[in-house]
Amino acid sequence: MERNCGLFRKKFKRFILIVFMEMDQESELLHNFERDSKWFQENINKLRDEGFTDKFVAVKDTQPIASGKDIKLVIKEIESKNQNPAYIFIEFVHPEGTIIIL
């Protein structure tokens, strides 16, 4: 009985740990994504000066890691770097002064 009880405790602690680890991973992914999005907004003019206008730019850890006019090629480039594009910030660099109305 005591052994089972200990096993139960162990299992339950592992379950709680997994739940918290998942929550932690999710919040870290969101935090990194948000940081890259803010970096993109703050450095959009710098990106334009570096020739990224009219291109899709993928940003990870505040660095452009892939770019191109075709989004499919950008995603392939991200995958070739062993990154999951679902967690990577990708945005289109419009020419300066473009107003986007939805």
Place this chain on the structure above:
Amino acid sequence: MKRIPLQVSHFDNNLRIIARFLLRCENPKIFAIIEAIVDTGSPITIIGPRDVMRMRFSKVQRERLEGRNKPVNIGGTQMFTKILNNAKLKFGDIEIEMPIDVPIKGEEKAIQPSLLGVDFMLKTKAKLFFDPTNKEAYFEIEGYLLQNFLQVFVLKFSYRNFLQALFFLSLKFLPCKTFYRFYIHLT
């Protein structure tokens, strides 16, 4: 009362309310971070073509979704969409299950953003607060706490897990053996 904080982004003379959330779906398997523009002018929530490609959500998978090819006009371009019924949108500790539109045709340019439409506000009974001067925005959801509690404990964790949680707490304060016996009896 629960608040979902939103970001007010102001770059390139484009002032926008941005919502960031985790999009999850079991069938087809999807897990991605989405940055959507909160658009009170849009009756539907739609995932932009760029995000669809990021999620590696293939055209074949999208064709299998429910609904007819519904034409949607965004910013002068027309797309055709189908409905992803069991999408889960997670904002911090709040998770909302609702149908969202996914483009299946006319998305070749891929520059249209994802939009969080009025359907989200209707589903959650949310109110939008937007102060462009101070760059502050958030959704306010009334009476969400109980709903969220039930979602976490009834939908996400099974009955067995709930019992485990209850007994784990009991074990901390009361004699272990008696409660373990009771737990075995119940499960």
